[in-house]
Amino acid sequence: MTQYYGHFAAVYDRLMEDMPYAEWLGFARSAWNKYGMPETIVDLGCGTGSLSIPLSRSGFHVYGIDLSSDMLTVARSKWDETPAQAVRPRAGSIRWLQQDMREWHLQEPVDTVISFCDCLNYLTEEADVEAAFRATFRGLKDGGTFLFDVHPPKQFVRYAEEQPFVLDERDVAYIWTCDFEESKHLIEHHLTIFAKDEGTRFSRFEEMHIQRAYDPEWLRAALQRAGFSKVDSYADFELEPASAQSERLFFVAVK
CATH class of the missing domain: 2.20.25.110 (S-adenosyl-L-methionine-dependent methyltransferases)
Structure with a gap:
């Protein structure tokens, strides 16, 4: 995994402004309604905070984790420039951390981890994916959930x-x-x-x-090897099974 984004961070939000952030948030809400609503969230591969910030605005306690210091600089700036009285109706919080998703860690476990916008596809070795799954398993409370999406082959x-x-x-x-x-x-x-x-x-x-891209069944097995007791899969922002035409696969793994 060699992408650090560099100059790209400065124009990332401009190039990604049409990405379906609201749909990712909607999928997370639907999944949490089904599997349990969290209080603490890790946004793994948070980028410039386009998901972390609205989650924190909604009252969640969020840890935005990314490998790129440039992306985190943009995320911090976006958060700092947001008027508190306009966007924080409940007592949410956010903390930005520069860490590798293959070995991320916090002092205390969290209720849920999300990793959207095909972050896991940037891990190009099976061993790296398994390391990220193990780190996430360790970072979750018992009963916690891991939500992520990937592009299929x-x-x-x-x-x-x-x-x-x-x-x-x-x-x-x-x-x-x-x-x-x-x-x-x-x-x-x-x-x-x-x-x-x-x-x-x-x-x-x-x-x-x-x-x-990884075979969905290999991903399921890797999650189980990491220790997750339940693994469900969905597609294209809905709690519905994937089809041959699905562009994004979603996984919900329960510790």
């Missing part, structure tokens, strides 16, 4: 078939191509990004992100 095939992707806006643009290694379900995303500075100048920088 077929979604990476779709990316490879449909690329290149192009964005051309007034303040930012990119060219996004993919190299797919089907035998290992590995995909390399190559992005050339042009971001507008103050004034009329644009900066250009390159990003490469590598992801791996």
Whole structure:
């Protein structure tokens, strides 16, 4: 896992503004209504805090954990700039921590861990996925839940078939191509990004992100090996079974 985001953090929210954050939050709420409502939450791979912050606003006690210091800097800035009286109707809290998801830890266990926006796909070795599952199991209270989503292998095939992707806006643009290694379900995303500075100048920088898709049954077995007593799977933001057309798989694992 080599992605640290760097310059990408500065334009991440602009490029991701159409991502379905409300649907991730909606799925989490539906799952918690079914499996138990938490008070303490770890947002594992929190990025710029687009899920951590609204969860804290809703009254949850949140730990936003990410490997990238640049992403956490943006997250802290977003949180600090939010008027407390406008967004904190209940006594929630948030704490930002720079840690590796394969070995994250807190002093006290939490009620639930979420890891959305295909964070687990960025772990490209099976041993790393299993390490993240074990760390999460250790970090949960008995009866706690682990909610995450991943892209299935077929979604990476779709990316490879449909690329290149192009964005051309007034303040930012990119060219996004993919190299797919089907035998290992590995995909390399190559992005050339042009971001507008103050004034009329644009900066250009390159990003490469590598992801791996895993067989859903292997993920289920790995969760069970980590110690989870119950593992349920869903798809596409609904508490419904996956189909061949599903673009995102969701797992709920119970300690």
